[in-house]
Amino acid sequence: PNGLRTGQGMFIGQGARFNWIGKESTAPRNVISGNFGPGICIAGSGTENNVVSGNYIGSSRFGNSPLGNSAGVVIRDSARFNLIGTSTTGNLISGNREDLFPLCGGVVIFGGQTAYNTVQRNLIGCDYTGTRAIRNRYAGIIIGGGASHNLIGGDSTAGNQISGNGTLPALSGLGAGVHLFGQGTDSNTIAGNLIGVAADKSTSLPNSGNGIGIFGGAGFSIVGGGTPDRRNIIAKNRHTAVWVDGPVTVGHQIRMNSIYDNDSGGIAIRNGANQSPTPPTILGVSEDSV
Secondary structure, eight states: OOSSSSOOSEEEETTOOSOEEEBSBSSSOOEEOSOSSOSEEEESTTOBSOEEESOEESBOTTSSSBOOOSEEEEEETTOBSOEESOSSOOOEEOOOOOOSTTSOEEEEEESTTOBSOEEOSOEESBOTTSSSBOOOSSOSEEEETTOBSOEEEOSTTTOOEEOSOSOSSOOTTOEEEEEEESTTOBSOEEESOEESBOTTSSSBOOOSSEEEEEETTOBOOEEEOSSGGGOOEEESOSSOSEEEESTTOOOOEEESOEEEOOTTOSEEEETTGGGOOOOOOOOOOOSSOO
16 A cells, blocks of 8 residues: 555645546556555645546456555545546446545545536446445545535436445435535536446445435535436435435435435435425326326
């Protein structure tokens, strides 16, 4: 491992821009694994427009067993416009071990003004085939501390597979697939992803907790979108599909997703979140209407 205690495998910071880690293909690839600190850390104001694609981050060189960093990829401290995965080639970000929250998990986007970063076409929490879990121990993706306007996926062609993350027992306070938290963590979008299922879009590969969890004053997230190709498939998770919690956790849109077969239900709005909407009473269902 690199770093006596906190050393990263790779660090991009202090205004470094337009660097490309990996290629827009999967071979040859970098294997960035086993480090005491994050596999890759992108940090600091002006650190922009860097690309990470085609790498194995937290796994063995075969992509089928864990060799974890403390976190996979960490973007923090006002870094912006960075791309984790491209429109054609993502990364395998799996097997990363738990560290002190929140700087743990597969992908971490943290801190005020850490904005406009995109995470797309990655395998997060599974092996290279997308069929077997290689867990990121806390969560697949963590967004918090005021990070805003970040995009996870986009549409069905840009979505990530975020499955197999977290540890048992499942916790209601954890978004084991995607975890958003904290005031100022606003206007982030989660769209077009597979969350809790394998690459075939139906076989169970659950996150051990909520598929998506939104907590502690995070605001104005969009889960899904206004067109069918932006839907997330959120299924088979070991708690609730989407859990929204807290009186100042408001403004969230959960739209046009496919949500089914989660252990504790579909959408849970708790403790005054989203201004405590009243669930509808379903009086009847037909083939084309409710």
